[in-house]
Amino acid sequence: MDLAFLIAPMAIASLSAAFAALVSVTDKIVNNYGEAVINVNDGSKKLDVTGGANMLVTLAENQIFIPSACGGRGSCGECKVKVESDIGPHLPTEIPYLTREQIDDNVRLSCQVKIKGDVDIQIPEYLFKIKQYTGTVERIRDVTHDIKEVYFKLDEGQTVDFRAGQYGQIETPPYAKVKERTQRAYSMSSKPSDNNHVEFLVRLVPGGIVTTYVHEHLKEGEKMKIIAPFGEFYVRDTDATMICVAGGSGMAPFKSIFYDFVEKDKMEERDIWYFFGARTKKDLFYLEEMQKFQDEHERFHFVAALSEPQPEDDWQGETGLITDVLDKYLKSKISADAPKEGYLCGSPGMLDACMDVMRSNDMSDDKIYFDKFA
Amino acid sequence: MAPDIPMFSLFFASIFTSNILLANFLGMCSFIAISKDINSSNGLGMAVVVVLTFTASINWVVLNYVLIPLDLVYLRFIIFIIVIASVVQMLEMIIDRVSQTLYLNLGIFLPLITVNCAILGVSLFMEIRQYSFLQSAVFGLGSGLGWWLAIMALAAIRKKTEKSKVSAGLQGAGLTFITIGFMAMAFIGFTGLLQVQ
Numbered sequence: 333m334d335l336a337f338l339i340a341p342m343a344i345a346s347l348s349a350a351f352a353a354l355v356s357v358t359d360k361i362v363n364n365y366g367e368a369v370i371n372v373n374d375g376s377k378k379l380d381v382t383g384g385a386n387m388l389v390t391l392a393e394n395q396i397f398i399p400s401a402c403g404g405r406g407s408c409g410e411c412k413v414k415v416e417s418d419i420g421p422h423l424p425t426e427i428p429y430l431t432r433e434q435i436d437d438n439v440r441l442s443c444q445v446k447i448k449g450d451v452d453i454q455i456p457e458y459l460f461k462i463k464q465y466t467g468t469v470e471r472i473r474d475v476t477h478d479i480k481e482v483y484f485k486l487d488e489g490q491t492v493d494f495r496a497g498q499y500g501q502i503e504t505p506p507y508a509k510v511k512e513r514t515q516r517a518y519s520m521s522s523k524p525s526d527n528n529h530v531e532f533l534v535r536l537v538p539g540g541i542v543t544t545y546v547h548e549h550l551k552e553g554e555k556m557k558i559i560a561p562f563g564e565f566y567v568r569d570t571d572a573t574m575i576c577v578a579g580g581s582g583m584a585p586f587k588s589i590f591y592d593f594v595e596k597d598k599m600e601e602r603d604i605w606y607f608f609g610a611r612t613k614k615d616l617f618y619l620e621e622m623q624k625f626q627d628e629h630e631r632f633h634f635v636a637a638l639s640e641p642q643p644e645d646d647w648q649g650e651t652g653l654i655t656d657v658l659d660k661y662l663k664s665k666i667s668a669d670a671p672k673e674g675y676l677c678g679s680p681g682m683l684d685a686c687m688d689v690m691r692s693n694d695m696s697d698d699k700i701y702f703d704k705f706a
Numbered sequence: 707m708a709p710d711i712p713m714f715s716l717f718f719a720s721i722f723t724s725n726i727l728l729a730n731f732l733g734m735c736s737f738i739a740i741s742k743d744i745n746s747s748n749g750l751g752m753a754v755v756v757v758l759t760f761t762a763s764i765n766w767v768v769l770n771y772v773l774i775p776l777d778l779v780y781l782r783f784i785i786f787i788i789v790i791a792s793v794v795q796m797l798e799m800i801i802d803r804v805s806q807t808l809y810l811n812l813g814i815f816l817p818l819i820t821v822n823c824a825i826l827g828v829s830l831f832m833e834i835r836q837y838s839f840l841q842s843a844v845f846g847l848g849s850g851l852g853w854w855l856a857i858m859a860l861a862a863i864r865k866k867t868e869k870s871k872v873s874a875g876l877q878g879a880g881l882t883f884i885t886i887g888f889m890a891m892a893f894i895g896f897t898g899l900l901q902v903q
Contacts, residue, residue: 340778347768347785351792358796362803424810446806 371452372396377460383449387413387442397462398455399562400501401704403515404443408704413442416452465490465558467530472552475617478536479581480547481521483529484558491527492560494520496592497567497585497675499703500530500560504545516542519677519703520560521584523591530558535581565677565703567593572671572699573603577658577686582677583608583618589675590625590632599629605666608636609654609682613645635661655685662693674700709835713844715900720848723900726824727856728886728893733824736815737857738882746811747861749801750819751854753812755847757797757819758828761790762846765829766839779833786829787820794820824853859889 365383370390372379379394388404388411391397402408409429415438422430426441467484475481486492494500499519506512522531537543550556567574567589576586586606593599610616622634637650637657650657666672674690676683683702690700726732733754740750765786773779798816802809809816819825828849832842863885872881 339776340781343772343776343778344781344784344788347772348788351788355792355795358799362796362799420805421807423806448803 365446365448368447369450370394370447371450373454373457374452381447383447385447387440387445387447387451387453389443390447391442392464395464396455396459397464397559397562398442398459399462399517400443400515401517403501406441406444409441411442412439413445414438414454415440415445416454417450419445419448419451461493462559462562463492465492465530465560467556467558469550469552469554469556470529472550475533476615478547478615479617480534480536481531482534482546482550483522483531484556486528486530486558492530493527494524494561495566496524496588497565498561498563499565499585500532500558500562502532502534502542502546503557503559504542507545507549510541510545514541514545515559516540517562517703518581519563519565519584519588521587523588523595525592525595530560531584533581533584533587563703565675565701567675568673568701570671570673571602572673573666574605574675575658575662575666575672575690575695576604576606576675577609577654577678577682578607578676579609579654579678579682580615582679582682585677586675587618587621590622594625594629599625600631602631603666603670604632605661606632606634607654607658607661608634609657609678610636610638611640612638612642613647653685654682655689658686659689659693662689668694672699674702676700676702680704709837709841711841713840716841717844717848719900720845721852721855722893723896725852725856725893725896726827726849727853728890729897730824730827731890732827733822733853736818736822737853737860738879738886740812740815741857741860741864741882743811744858744861744865746808747857748854749805749808750812750815751850751857753797753801753816753819754822754824754853755850757790757793757825758846758850758853759843760793760846761786761825762828762832762849763839763843764789764793766832766837766842769833770839782830782833783826786826790825790829791820824849856889856893860885863889 363384368381368383370379370381381390381394386404388398388400398411398413400408400411404411406425412434422435422440423444425444427435429441430439465486467486469482470485471483473481497519499517501515501517503513503515518532518534520530521533522529534543534546536547565585578586606622616636619636625632626634635650635657637652637654638645638647639651639653641647641651672695674686674695676686683704687700691697720726724730727734727737736750740746768785768789769782773782773785794817801812801816828846832845837845864882867881867885876884
């Protein structure tokens with residue numbers, strides 16, 4: 333049989349194989365960054381790592397968890413790290429998240445920077461407190477039609493040390509069409525004293541990877557990875573009047589803060605105004621708990637407002653956008669002279685709108701606290 | 707047999723008189739897309755020089771030592787593309803290692819060099835004109851330099867036109883096309899100097 337027709341395929345196959353081999357040899361040489369040393373805070377920690385991966389992941393592998401609300405996609409700008417050695421100019425993907433001063437100080441987004449050699453970095457000490465936990469889902473409860481309260485029990489011997497108001501990151505396994513492990517940030521709604529449990533309020537975001545998992549796949553008894561605590565959102569220890577505003581699952585940090593206050597007898601130490609905005613009555617939750625706080629503590633005031641009350645809601649309380657209600661109270665019921673601090677938790681749009689209202693009522697930006705998740 | 711052309715003439719001709727971009731109109735897509743920014747143009751220009759020089763030489767070896775002896779010249783398109791793709795792949799890894807900024811600036815256009823018409827065009831000219839190995843290498847290098855020169859010139863002109871007042875209908879791509887047309891005419895002026903086939 334004449335096998336000459338095989339010459340062409342053989343020739344193509346062997347040439348392709350030869351070039352593929354050449355490419356993979358190049359890959360081995362070029363993408364081998366070898367061992368590197370990350371020198372954290374002038375030698376307070378020295379990490380021996382393998383180069384090639386980005387700094388965020390490399391640090392996480394070494395139990396240092398830089399906050400990252402977006403999970404390393406370069407869209408939240410949270411994972412800033414000050415780099416003291418020269419690792420090249422800032423990348424176009426970093427610039428939008430950095431201020432002029434930060435660029436001059438060589439602050440970098442750790443999720444965008446590859447470890448290519450030894451590097452010296454500076455990170456705040458509190459980051460060393462952040463740990464990775466494993467927990468079992470002890471209880472899942474629907475608090476509204478689209479918000480679930482998820483209560484985790486941490487594994488034996490693990491306790492989490494956090495300040496009321498801070499957030500944690502939940503990691504979900506690959507499922508359905510999602511091929512990789514995904515992390516998203518949620519405020520912790522449990523009390524700090526309940527330190528072998530963590531609770532989150534998760535609102536279903538259509539198309540959201542982690543929220544869809546929590547709402548449709550997560551079962552009681554399932555194990556999950558949690559990284560905590562993160563964030564600058566906690567109550568400052570002053571006498572200023574607290575103006576708290578939340579919407580939807582933004583209730584979470586305030587639940588933690590108020591229960592913490594009750595436990596530590598702090599409810600009577602300062603005036604607290606808590607504004608909670610929702611669309612209709614079915615979006616409201618924890619009303620009884622908040623009402624109870626108000627009845628038992630003279631200086632605690634709870635104001636819920638519905639923007640679109642339905643006839644069947646039979647709503648007697650405030651109506652309108654939470655920002656309008658906030659504005660009204662700031663102008664009429666809350667003493668204008670008292671020093672005030674703003675605490676906000678909700679959607680980015682709500683945060684911006686509340687900031688505007690607070691500013692227009694003479695509250696200064698550096699006294700308004702929030703964590704912006706992107 | 708290889709045509710008898712002095713090396714310098716071939717080199718000069720491939721840069722100026724038969725510039726791969728402005729005389730042959732090959733490699734237009736990335737030429738127009740990347741020339742917005744001078745730094746990226748420079749990077750891509752250098753990348754094209756490297757890819758062209760290597761692919762023209764490697765393809766000459768493959769053509770003369772594999773395809774012609776085995777009587778497989780009709781497979782040249784497939785083989786040339788395989789060679790080009792692997793060279794670009796290696797170059798991509800090297801650029802990623804050497805300069806992250808350049809890597810991100812070039813973005814998708816770096817892997818797209820694979821299907822840059824100029825690259826395959828040079829290999830095919832090399833085959834049609836029956837260049838020798840050295841001639842192929844010089845022709846590849848010269849064409850690459852010509853492409854680099856053209857994109858740098860266009861990037862510089864676009865930097866100027868960006869700041870000037872242009873009527874709305876001509877802004878962006880429209881003015882760029884007209885500019886390229888004028889540049890091509892200018893380069894055609896060189897063709898009287900030297901004709902290389």
